[in-house]
Amino acid sequence: MTDKQAFSPAPDYLVQVSHLKQYFPISTGFLQTTMLKAVDDVTFNIRKGETLGLVGESGCGKTTVGRTMLYLYNPTAGEIWFDGRKIGDKESLKEYRRRAQMVFQDPYSSLNPRMTVADIVAEPIDVHHLCENKKAREERVHELMRLVGLNTEHATRYAHEFSGGQRQRIGIARALASKPEFIVCDEPVSALDVSIQAQVINMLEDLQNQFGLTYLFIAHDISVVKHISNRIAVMYLGHMMELASSNELTHHPVHPYTISLMSAVPIPDPQESRKQKRIVLEGDVPSPLKMPSGCPFRTRCSRATKECAQSCPAMREVSPNHFVACHHV
Amino acid sequence: MSMLEVKDLHTSFFTPSGEVKAVNGLSFQLDKGKVLGIVGESGSGKSVTAYSILQILTNPGRIVSGSIKLHGEELVGKSDEEMRKIRGNKISIIFQDPMTSLNPTFTIGNQLREAIILHTDRNKKQAEERAIEMLKLVGISEPEKRIHQYAYELSGGMRQRVMIAMALACEPDILIADEPTTALDVTIQAQILELMLSLQKELGMSIIMITHDMGVIAQICDEVIVMYAGGVCERGTADAIFYHPMHEYTRGLMRSIPDMSDDEKTRLVPITGTPIDLLHVPPGCPFAPRCDRAMKICLKEKPKEYWVGRDHLSACWMNIKNGACYEERPEEGTVEVEDHD
Numbered sequence: 001m002t003d004k005q006a007f008s009p010a011p012d013y014l015v016q017v018s019h020l021k022q023y024f025p026i027s028t029g030f031l032q033t034t035m036l037k038a039v040d041d042v043t044f045n046i047r048k049g050e051t052l053g054l055v056g057e058s059g060c061g062k063t064t065v066g067r068t069m070l071y072l073y074n075p076t077a078g079e080i081w082f083d084g085r086k087i088g089d090k091e092s093l094k095e096y097r098r099r100a101q102m103v104f105q106d107p108y109s110s111l112n113p114r115m116t117v118a119d120i121v122a123e124p125i126d127v128h129h130l131c132e133n134k135k136a137r138e139e140r141v142h143e144l145m146r147l148v149g150l151n152t153e154h155a156t157r158y159a160h161e162f163s164g165g166q167r168q169r170i171g172i173a174r175a176l177a178s179k180p181e182f183i184v185c186d187e188p189v190s191a192l193d194v195s196i197q198a199q200v201i202n203m204l205e206d207l208q209n210q211f212g213l214t215y216l217f218i219a220h221d222i223s224v225v226k227h228i229s230n231r232i233a234v235m236y237l238g239h240m241m242e243l244a245s246s247n248e249l250t251h252h253p254v255h256p257y258t259i260s261l262m263s264a265v266p267i268p269d270p271q272e273s274r275k276q277k278r279i280v281l282e283g284d285v286p287s288p289l290k291m292p293s294g295c296p297f298r299t300r301c302s303r304a305t306k307e308c309a310q311s312c313p314a315m316r317e318v319s320p321n322h323f324v325a326c327h328h329v
Numbered sequence: 330m331s332m333l334e335v336k337d338l339h340t341s342f343f344t345p346s347g348e349v350k351a352v353n354g355l356s357f358q359l360d361k362g363k364v365l366g367i368v369g370e371s372g373s374g375k376s377v378t379a380y381s382i383l384q385i386l387t388n389p390g391r392i393v394s395g396s397i398k399l400h401g402e403e404l405v406g407k408s409d410e411e412m413r414k415i416r417g418n419k420i421s422i423i424f425q426d427p428m429t430s431l432n433p434t435f436t437i438g439n440q441l442r443e444a445i446i447l448h449t450d451r452n453k454k455q456a457e458e459r460a461i462e463m464l465k466l467v468g469i470s471e472p473e474k475r476i477h478q479y480a481y482e483l484s485g486g487m488r489q490r491v492m493i494a495m496a497l498a499c500e501p502d503i504l505i506a507d508e509p510t511t512a513l514d515v516t517i518q519a520q521i522l523e524l525m526l527s528l529q530k531e532l533g534m535s536i537i538m539i540t541h542d543m544g545v546i547a548q549i550c551d552e553v554i555v556m557y558a559g560g561v562c563e564r565g566t567a568d569a570i571f572y573h574p575m576h577e578y579t580r581g582l583m584r585s586i587p588d589m590s591d592d593e594k595t596r597l598v599p600i601t602g603t604p605i606d607l608l609h610v611p612p613g614c615p616f617a618p619r620c621d622r623a624m625k626i627c628l629k630e631k632p633k634e635y636w637v638g639r640d641h642l643s644a645c646w647m648n649i650k651n652g653a654c655y656e657e658r659p660e661e662g663t664v665e666v667e668d669h670d
Contacts, residue, residue: 057514057515057516057517058485058514163603163604165603166603193370193371193541193604194370194541194543194582194585194586195370195581195582195585195599195600195604196599196603197585197599198584198585198586198597198598198599198600199599199601201587201597202596202597202599205596220514220515222515222589223586223587223588223589224587226587226589227587227588227591227594227597228594247592250589251592260516261515261516263519264515264516264518264519265515265544265589266515266518266519266542266544266545266547266548267544267547267548267589268543268544268546268547268571268583268586269547269571270547270567270568270571271568272547273544273547273548278519278523280516280519280520280523281516281520284484284486284487284517285484
């Protein structure tokens with residue numbers, strides 16, 4: 001992915017992120033601050049109607065990418081283009097916030113306990129003045145609730161009266177209220193039981209087909225991400241390591257980190273599981289405050305050499321549409 | 330004789346709105362050196378089973394009836410003082426969240442020593458040596474330095490290793506692991522599971538692995554119990570459960586998990602509906618309201634467990650109706666009954 005590609009808004013890309021950086025100042029002592037580089041130089045594009053999966057371990061910056069993309073944080077550096085337009089000024093943001101929405105991980109803390117379901121779902125409608133009168137608003141709320149499989153009679157209830165799966169449906173209905181084109185799904189099924197997880201995944205797929213939605217699907221469960229995504233990006237310590245189609249990435253990973261990550265995914269099949277060769281990584285993820293020089297993965301990588309400590313590898317295309325950031329691939 | 334024998338265990342929580350039967354007539358045996366997996370969704374009673382064995386249930390929960398025998402010795406009805414000698418010594422537990430289960434105000438060494446001094450006749454210095462030895466065993470680098478650190482100074486994976494070290498310090502016969510890797514990343518999960526298996530072989534203990542993750546079960550368990558609404562749906566060897574599931578709930582669980590090797594991305598088949606409300610348990614099979622193949626009898630009467638293979642039991646009316654089950658444990662060499670579908 002070259003700069004040129006990222007900067008010329010191409011019509012079939014809905015979202016383009018180029019050299020995105022998100023640093024947070026952390027106080028490390030009296031009058032001392034260190035920059036926590038949550039996201040460091042990440043570039044990728046998402047096509048219209050596509051689902052891009054974003055995987056990585058906790059603390060790798062995947063959630064921050066999602067939030068920064070929606071301008072919930074002001075990016076430290078880098079650009080975000082949406083539908084051929086650069087996002088940043090007030091005018092573009094207002095429109096962007098209607099057309100891009102988010103589904104949060106925790107269905108318990110992401111819904112206001114003092115609001116009824118109808119008010120929660122209608123909030124984007126109210127903010128963007130999408131309905132002319134009360135009747136239209138109510139009709140729209142009922143339509144949205146039916147869309148996500150909720151009983152419209154429950155519109156006047158409060159969030160605590162619902163189960164985890166139903167709450168996540170409320171969160172999805174709210175995200176759909178402003179008729180968005182792009183939705184960031186931040187671990188939308190992680191807090192749910194397996195049987196409920198499958199219901200929500202199927203619903204997300206149906207909604208995508210029905211409305212031509214584009215998803216950024218963030219999760220740590222690789223089998224779920226593989227199932228729902230067209231392409232998958234792997235992150236580690238704020239850097240993007242590998243990006244390829246979901247089948248290619250899960251069957252032929254080339255980055256040493258992705259290889260070990262894929263080998264560690266538990267397979268729900270005892271015989272396959274016994275055969276599985278797990279590459280157990282030594283040690284823990286380094287603290288993002290004390291980033292290793294060069295390639296962030298080199299401290300745990302079996303192939304690390306001097307070169308890895310000296311320079312951070314850039315993303316390059318090793319086979320068609322398969323991008324990797326590693327010196328040894 | 331089995332190491333641990335649980336018979337017809339009933340554990341309930343007496344809440345203001347009524348009795349919640351969290352564990353409803355559970356029986357199982359655990360043999361020496363075996364890894365038993367208990368799998369189920371939230372509210373299926375798997376954690377409450379573990380807490381019942383150790384009798385660490387919090388108010389308003391208590392064991393209503395049943396028996397829990399360790400080496401033939403009855404545990405139900407023992408006093409707190411007697412139980413304290415068993416906990417951590419004979420049966421240990423590791424919890425899901427390693428952060429909240431370590432005390433933030435004491436050093437790691439202090440907490441490790443406490444268990445050792447309490448259960449053995451080692452003095453403070455010997456206990457410290459043992460603590461260092463245990464930390465080494467679970468693969469923590471520089472254990473001499475680590476014992477002076479606090480929980481917040483360690484990463485999630487390290488904390489879980491400390492928990493394991495603490496649980497194993499007195500060489501228990503049984504280790505109960507209550508979702509030990511749920512809070513951890515997959516690469517760390519692989520480390521911890523591998524460590525648990527190697528320690529299990531080295532020390533010859535038995536493990537009860539409680540999890541909702543079928544992948545974890547497949548990786549480390551010899552035997553599996555599938556729980557739903559406080560009771561057993563199906564039990565058997567891991568291979569029997571995974572390759573010949575004989576209960577609609579187990580089949581539903583398998584169908585709900587995305588398959589990594591499936592490149593066509595076949596649509597998932599979820600289990601419809603939501604888990605039952607334990608305050609209002611229906612009279613029949615607890616899974617019947619969500620079961621696609623439910624019959625009239627399923628809603629009326631609870632099915633008993635019947636043998637469907639030499640090491641495989643299932644509680645489903647469908648098997649009984651199809652004659653696909655045995656009343657007695659079948660002879661060795663009997664083939665697994667096939668599903669009549």
